[in-house]
Amino acid sequence: MNKLFTLMVLAFVCTTATAQIDTSAAKSNTIKLPEEKNDTIRIGNIVIIKNGGNHVESNSRNTKINMGRNRHKKLSNISTNWGIIDFGFANYSDKTNYAAATVGQSLVNAPNSNFPLGASDFKLKAAKSIDVNIWFFMQRLNLIKHHVNLKYGLGLELNNYRFRSDISFKEPGFSPYSSTAAIPNAYVIRDSISFSKNKLAADYLTVPIMLNFSSNSGDHNRGISVSVGVSAGYLYSQRNKQVSNQRGKQKNKGDYDLEQFKFSYIAEIGLGPVRLYGSYSPNSIFEKGLDMRAYTLGIRLSNW
Incomplete structure (x- = not known):
C-alpha cells in the first residue's frame, strides 16, 4: 500500500511539472494577433x-x-535625352520693301529691265524647302513636381530655302552688268539661265530654352506635353546651291549678308509619343535689304 501511494504521488508530480513546461512553451510560442479587420x-x-x-x-x-x-521609382530631377532629330519645312514671311532694296543695291537688275526683281522672285517651293535639326542633347530640369520643367539643349539647325525662280546670290564685288561698277554689299540678281535646283542654305549652332508643362509626370510618352520658349542661333555656314545644264552642280559658299545671329520663338507639343515643333523669327534673316522672317514646322523624334 505504501509503495502504491508513493508511485501515485510521483506520477502526480511528474504530470504537474510536464504541464508547467508545456504551458511555458505555449506561452513562448504564442503570437499576439492584432484585431482582425477587413x-x-x-x-x-x-x-x-x-x-x-x-x-x-x-x-x-x-x-x-x-x-x-x-x-514607380523616384523620378530624377534632371534627365537627359541624346540625339534628337527634327524633320520639317522651312519658309519665311516676306516683309521686304523692294524699292528700297533696289536703291540700296541689295537687288541688282539688268540694265533697261522692264521687270525688276520683286516678291515673286523670292517665292519658295514649299514642299522642297526643308528644315532638318540635329540636337546633340536636351535636358529636362524638374521645377514643380515634374509637371513643370525647364528644357534646354544644344544642336544644329539646317534651313534650306528652295526657290521657284532663277535668282543668284552674289558676294560684294563688281556688277555682272558693268566691269566698272563696284557693289559694296552682297546682292541678288535674276540669272540668265534656268536652274533645275536653286536653294539658299543657312546652318546655325543653336541653344533652345523652354518651359515645359506635362500632364503625366511619371511617363512623358503619355498624356499631353506643351513647351514654349526661345532659341538663339549662331550662323556658321551659308551657301547658294544650284544645278543647271550649263553650269552643272555648283555649291557657292560665301557671305550673302545673312544675319550672324538668329533669335526665334519656339514651341513643342506632345500628344502621347508624337511630338510636333515650330519656330518663328521676328527679325529678318538678312542684315539689310531683304526682310525675310523665317519660320519652321515639323515632327520631332524624341523620347520626351
Whole structure:
C-alpha cells in the first residue's frame, strides 16, 4: 500500500511539472494577433496584414509580401535625352520693301529691265524647302513636381530655302552688268539661265530654352506635353546651291549678308509619343535689304 501511494504521488508530480513546461512553451510560442479587420488575411498559422494598399507584411519572421503593381521609382530631377532629330519645312514671311532694296543695291537688275526683281522672285517651293535639326542633347530640369520643367539643349539647325525662280546670290564685288561698277554689299540678281535646283542654305549652332508643362509626370510618352520658349542661333555656314545644264552642280559658299545671329520663338507639343515643333523669327534673316522672317514646322523624334 505504501509503495502504491508513493508511485501515485510521483506520477502526480511528474504530470504537474510536464504541464508547467508545456504551458511555458505555449506561452513562448504564442503570437499576439492584432484585431482582425477587413484588410487582414489568415492563411493557416500565418496572418497577413495589409499596410496602405500595395504592400503587406506578416507578423512572423518579418515576412514581406508585395501585392499589386510596384510603386514607380523616384523620378530624377534632371534627365537627359541624346540625339534628337527634327524633320520639317522651312519658309519665311516676306516683309521686304523692294524699292528700297533696289536703291540700296541689295537687288541688282539688268540694265533697261522692264521687270525688276520683286516678291515673286523670292517665292519658295514649299514642299522642297526643308528644315532638318540635329540636337546633340536636351535636358529636362524638374521645377514643380515634374509637371513643370525647364528644357534646354544644344544642336544644329539646317534651313534650306528652295526657290521657284532663277535668282543668284552674289558676294560684294563688281556688277555682272558693268566691269566698272563696284557693289559694296552682297546682292541678288535674276540669272540668265534656268536652274533645275536653286536653294539658299543657312546652318546655325543653336541653344533652345523652354518651359515645359506635362500632364503625366511619371511617363512623358503619355498624356499631353506643351513647351514654349526661345532659341538663339549662331550662323556658321551659308551657301547658294544650284544645278543647271550649263553650269552643272555648283555649291557657292560665301557671305550673302545673312544675319550672324538668329533669335526665334519656339514651341513643342506632345500628344502621347508624337511630338510636333515650330519656330518663328521676328527679325529678318538678312542684315539689310531683304526682310525675310523665317519660320519652321515639323515632327520631332524624341523620347520626351
